Amino acid sequence: MSNLFTNRLVAEKEYKNRWETFSFSDNSYEIKYQEHNNKGLAVKPNDLCWFIRNVANKISLTSGTWGTQQSFANRLITTTQSEHIFSSSFWKKYSTNRCLIPVTSYFEWQMQRNGEKHKFKIEFIDKDSFFGGIWGTNSNGSTWVTIVTQVANEKTAEIHNSGDNKHRQPIVIRRENQDAWLDPKINSEPQVKKLLTQFQPDEIITEDLDYEQTLFD
Numbered sequence: 001m002s003n004l005f006t007n008r009l010v011a012e013k014e015y016k017n018r019w020e021t022f023s024f025s026d027n028s029y030e031i032k033y034q035e036h037n038n039k040g041l042a043v044k045p046n047d048l049c050w051f052i053r054n055v056a057n058k059i060s061l062t063s064g065t066w067g068t069q070q071s072f073a074n075r076l077i078t079t080t081q082s083e084h085i086f087s088s089s090f091w092k093k094y095s096t097n098r099c100l101i102p103v104t105s106y107f108e109w110q111m112q113r114n115g116e117k118h119k120f121k122i123e124f125i126d127k128d129s130f131f132g133g134i135w136g137t138n139s140n141g142s143t144w145v146t147i148v149t150q151v152a153n154e155k156t157a158e159i160h161n162s163g164d165n166k167h168r169q170p171i172v173i174r175r176e177n178q179d180a181w182l183d184p185k186i187n188s189e190p191q192v193k194k195l196l197t198q199f200q201p202d203e204i205i206t207e208d209l210d211y212e213q214t215l216f217d
Helices: 012-018 028-036 154-161 175-184 188-194
Strands: 005-007 042-045 048-055 056-064 078-083 098-111 117-124 129-137 141-151 168-170 206-208
Touching: 012 028, 012 056, 012 154, 028 056, 042 048, 048 129, 048 175, 078 168, 098 141, 098 154, 098 175, 154 206
Parallel strands: 056 141, 078 141
Antiparallel strands: 005 042, 005 098, 048 056, 048 098, 098 117, 098 129, 117 206, 129 141, 141 168
16 A cells, blocks of 8 residues: 555544544643544554554553564564465564554555556545554663554456556455454464455545546546
C-alpha cells in the first residue's frame, strides 16, 4: 500500500461502549480528536497515529509512529505481509502484538499506460473499519505500528499495479473477529489465519484524484 492513510478518531465513550475493559489515559488524544474527528487524521510514515491494543487483558487506545526502522532493512518498514507473521523469525516475535487501527481511507498510486501515475483514494463504506496491525517498542520506549497486508482483490489490484510490492492491500479486521485479533492468547497460525478475511470491491469507494475530464466523458 502507499504511504498515506486516514486515521479515524473516535470519541472515547464509543470505545468504552464497545469494550468493557477499555482504559485510556492520554490527554493529548482529546485535542487531536477535537481537531480532526470530522475528516480524520492524515498519516504518513513516521507520523503519529492511534490504535487499539490488548495489554494484560485491558483494551486501550495507544499512540505510536507508523513504521519501524530495523537493521536488516534499508528503509522504514510500514507494512507486515500477513504471510510472514509466522514464517519470519522477526515478525513471529510480534505475533501476539496485534492491534486495530481505526481507518476511513487509504491512498494508492496507479501506473497509467502513458507512464504517468494517478493517485487513488480508497474509502471504506463501513465507517467503523479497522486495519489489522502489528505493534512493537523501540529501545527508547517509544511505540511503532505497521499495517498488515494481503493479496489484493481484483479492484484494488487494478489500482495498485506497479512497484516492488504491487497487487497488495491492507487487511481490514471484521467486527466478529476483532476481539480475537486483539487477544494474545489466540496465537497459533491456523487461528490467526482464520481472522484474515479480504475486503471486497463492493465494500469500498474508489476515486481517481488525478483524473482529468475530457469532452468525450
